[in-house]
Amino acid sequence: MSDQALVFSSADALTDFGSALGAKLRPGDVITLTGGLGAGKTTLARGLLRGLGHEGDVPSPTFAILQGYEPPETRLPVGHVDLYRIEDTGDLGELGLDEWLEDGALAIEWPDRLAGRYDAIALALQIDILADGTRRLTARVPRVWESRWPVI
Secondary structure, X not given: OEEEEEEEOOHHHHHHHHHHHHHHOOOOOXXXXXXXXXXXXXXXXXXXXXXXXXXXXXXXXXXXXXXXXXXXXXXXXXXXXXXXXXXXXXXXXXXXXXXXXOOOEEEEEOHHHHOOOOOOOOEEEEEEEOOOOOEEEEEEXXXXXXXXXXXX
16 A cells, blocks of 8 residues: 545645546445545545536535435446444444445545444545645555556
8 A cells, every 4th residue: 555645726626636536436446535624525525426427416425424326327336425423333334335335336434433444445535624725635545546546
């Protein structure tokens, strides 16, 4: 695994990166999105879904916890997950996350609630807001992503 950093000057640039990422997504992929409130996790996920062909709205799944997107709206099934409200890791089993990976992928916000689940395979993206308002994205790139990285 290697770590790499990119800087994005705007929300549009972060969305475009997400779109390029979505174009490379394969069944079985897990992307984790870490960062503070307002860092751009959902913005990146919106781009990811756009890159998979989704043209509609992409609400934050904070309250729903899991929002699914499936063909024909997307090229492959994707579960967009926001674990911010999960307090007990025992509740994760009810979400059926592994089922999404059979023929689809997962984009997971607040992955610290997973207690290490998927760490070995996840493309782990950390988004930080810099003093000038730009976003620094640090990626931990697992072996399964090495031939597809960088996406832009």
